[in-house]
Amino acid sequence: MFASRGLLRSSRRLVGGISSATRTYVNLSKPSTSVAVLELDRAPVNSLSKEMADAVSAAIKEAEGDDKVQALVLKSSNPKIFSAGLDITEMNNPEVERLEDFWRSIQDLFLTLYGSRLSTVAAIEGHSPAGGCLLAMSCDYRVMTEGENFKIGLNETKLGIAAPYWLKDLFVKTIGNREAELGLGLGKLYSPSEALSVNLIDEVVKNEDVLEVAMKEAETWAKIPPKGRVASKVMLRSEMMDELREKKELDVGWFRDFIMEEGTQKGIDAYLKSLGGKK
Numbered sequence: 166m167f168a169s170r171g172l173l174r175s176s177r178r179l180v181g182g183i184s185s186a187t188r189t190y191v192n193l194s195k196p197s198t199s200v201a202v203l204e205l206d207r208a209p210v211n212s213l214s215k216e217m218a219d220a221v222s223a224a225i226k227e228a229e230g231d232d233k234v235q236a237l238v239l240k241s242s243n244p245k246i247f248s249a250g251l252d253i254t255e256m257n258n259p260e261v262e263r264l265e266d267f268w269r270s271i272q273d274l275f276l277t278l279y280g281s282r283l284s285t286v287a288a289i290e291g292h293s294p295a296g297g298c299l300l301a302m303s304c305d306y307r308v309m310t311e312g313e314n315f316k317i318g319l320n321e322t323k324l325g326i327a328a329p330y331w332l333k334d335l336f337v338k339t340i341g342n343r344e345a346e347l348g349l350g351l352g353k354l355y356s357p358s359e360a361l362s363v364n365l366i367d368e369v370v371k372n373e374d375v376l377e378v379a380m381k382e383a384e385t386w387a388k389i390p391p392k393g394r395v396a397s398k399v400m401l402r403s404e405m406m407d408e409l410r411e412k413k414e415l416d417v418g419w420f421r422d423f424i425m426e427e428g429t430q431k432g433i434d435a436y437l438k439s440l441g442g443k444k
């Protein structure tokens with residue numbers, strides 16, 4: 166067994182170039198010469214606030230800055246929650262300017278992770294709804310921990326919102342049009358075995374094995390000569406990324422208008438209150 170926590174702690178270093186408040190949201194380590202590990206670490210549920218999204222993007226770029234690193238494992242500090250997706254409080258009664266900046270940070274995170282020169286392996290520990298599923302789908306390979314109560318998928322419609330067009334495109338690319346119609350329309354959250362059966366993930370493993378399996382997979386990808394590997398990734402992914410780069414501000418406007426609608430706000434407010442039954 167890979168001694169994940171000890172190893173991460175011993176090789177942990179801080180991400181440079183970002184504020185000290187932001188640093189606390191991610192841990193970047195390099196347990197082997199060619200593989201870096203990026204741990205999401207924003208309690209309680211690794212939700213993606215603007216600062217969290219910026220921290221993850223910065224950490225990916227930092228890992229890319231090391232020429233020896235060819236692969237990255239994305240994991241969680243919480244064994245039951247990979248990421249609860251976007252921080253819903255960012256969309257609840259927001260200041261317009263902050264809301265727009267938040268969305269730009271989410272777009273940038275997607276472009277950074279999906280377009281990384283590194284081979285990326287998601288070690289999906291537990292729940293991974295919505296934006297969590299976006300992180301996982303942006304990777305090259307997905308390993309998820311077993312446990313039929315864990316869920317992954319795009320449940321946006323259940324919050325009364327819609328996934329942006331580029332997330333819909335990524336979903337279609339990953340699981341095909343028909344399954345995406347069902348998944349998006351119903352806001353379906355898949356158990357690990359269901360997710361495997363529709364190719365949303367690539368492997369289901371025991372909780373205690375997830376990092377070891379993800380590391381092994383990352384080492385396999387890291388051994389592929391980077392020139393051809395990266396060129397293939399660019400061929401497969403650049404069209405979608407170019408389109409988003411071109412339409413970034415249009416997409417910001419769509420997001421802002423959608424979120425600021427009174428009906429959307431009512432839905433988000435009710436959903437947030439229902440979470441944990443505490444708010």
Ligand SMILES: CCCC/C=C/CC(=O)SCCNC(=O)CCNC(=O)[C@H](O)C(C)(C)COP(=O)(O)OP(=O)(O)OC[C@H]1O[C@@H](n2cnc3c(N)ncnc32)[C@H](O)[C@@H]1OP(=O)(O)O
Pocket residue numbers: 209210212246248249250251252253254292294295296297320321324326327328329420423424437440441442443444
């Ligand atoms: C047009 C717009 C397109 C925008 C696209 C949006 C994509 C998104 O990502 S929207 C976010 C969707 N995410 C979810 O629906 C997940 C919601 N969370 C959960 O289902 C559960 O929290 C969980 C299954 C992940 C974990 O369950 P658990 O029982 O362990 O924890 P909870 O008691 O529910 O939560 C603990 C704590 O955390 C707060 N919280 C949970 N998720 C979020 C979140 N996404 N953003 C902000 N805050 C979140 C929850 O309210 C609890 O807070 P309190 O302890 O203060 O009550």
